[in-house]
Amino acid sequence: MPSLIRFVLVVLFTATSIATGARADGERRSARFLPAIEALTPLYTEAAADPDVPGISLAVAFENRLVWAQGFGSADIENKIPMSPRSKLRVGSIAKVMTAAALARLHEQGTIDLDAEVRSLVPGWPEKPWPVSLRQLAGHQAGVRHYEPGEFLLNRAFSSLTEGLEIFKDDPLLFEPGSAVSYSTYGWSLIGAAMEGATGQDFLTLMRRQVFAPLGLEDTMADQKGAAILNRAALYGLDEQGMLVLAPEVDNSYKRAGGGFLSTPADVARFALAHARPGYLKAETLDLVFTRQYLKDGTITSFGIGWIVGFDFYLDRIEQRLPARARVVGRKLMERYPGAVMHSGGSVGGTTMLILSRKYRLAVVVAINSSDGQGLPLLLALHTFDIFIRHIKAGP
Helix, strand or coil: CCCHHHHHHHHHCCCCCCCCCCCCCCCEECCCCHHHHHHHHHHHHHHHCCCCCCEEEEEEEECCEEEEEEEEEEEECCCCEECCCCCEEECCCHHHHHHHHHHHHHHHCCCCCCCCEHHHCCCCCCCCCCCCEHHHHHCCCCCCCCCCCCHHHCCCCCCCHHHHHHHCCCCCCCCCCCCCCCCCHHHHHHHHHHHHHHHCCCHHHHHHHHHHCCCCCCCCEECCCCCCCCCECCCEEECCCCCEEECCCCCHHHHHHHHCEEECHHHHHHHHHCCCCCCCCCHHHHHHHCCCCECCCCCECCECCCCEECCHHHHHHHHHHCCHHHHHHHHHHHHHCCCCEEEEEEECCEEEEEEEECCCCEEEEEEECECCCCCHHHHHHHHHHHHHHHHHHHCC
């Protein structure tokens, strides 16, 4: 586990040294934000120097462009390849907000009704005691279960999202849809299958046409086992003795829609920034995507359509996952920005955090090529988000 206590001390007592050396492929540094970048660079340098952290890649986008993209540490330790902004990493559940963008576009085009019963689009979904809608699935209130032991490490190829439904489709719903919240990656597999049913197109074709191509996401693609992918980072984790090792081989074809993409923080930041203002999506669609859903009893949830709205979801999670001092710092930073929207991503060999301020048109993405990032990407992203917003408020 990375030394988060040491990291927090670095946050509180910022170092003055600045990493130097040749610029990596794809690196960006905006002159306007150079003071913020110089203040933050030592934090990333320190974090990447931890022996439990192979490499870190980050990107910050403001208004309509990348203002900082840089890699720290290693993309591939054995082959001595440094982390670069062009290094492709597993971004885990960031796939959910990307799939949500395609779902929103199909909704805008009149192709999909978010309140349609999923069985009308996925005939292979068995009848349950209650109907399930796409809106409920997108807000994690459909009662579809999450991973069971061993499933996160699946290493079996599935030919389609529909075939992947075989893993969980016959299991009972956890509760009546709309009555509770339970986070589910499999719910997004069902959404992806419904999108295929509504359009007659396979999921990856849909994503390319509705998301990747329109937004120019050239470094975002399916995480395909065995494929030769340029700039793919090596994947790591910690073994039972706490030693950094290569992550086990898995096949993420069963969960493309909820956690099966490779990307770069730069691409993820570009994607997020497209949601800061109407254009890619209409104003009313953005309102739909970023409005918290309610349960049947009137309880407000943390989820819109795919996106997590506000930090309540993470305030709950850091109580169990971070040391005390890290919790104090994280909570303080989260409470400053109640209007932020976000999503994290955890996968075998990768941990990612995305935070977007629609008000300031600022997106921050931090990713590491390890399963055992714990709260490190979250804390780095929070501190980066805070420093950049302070700089924006101060003016040019």
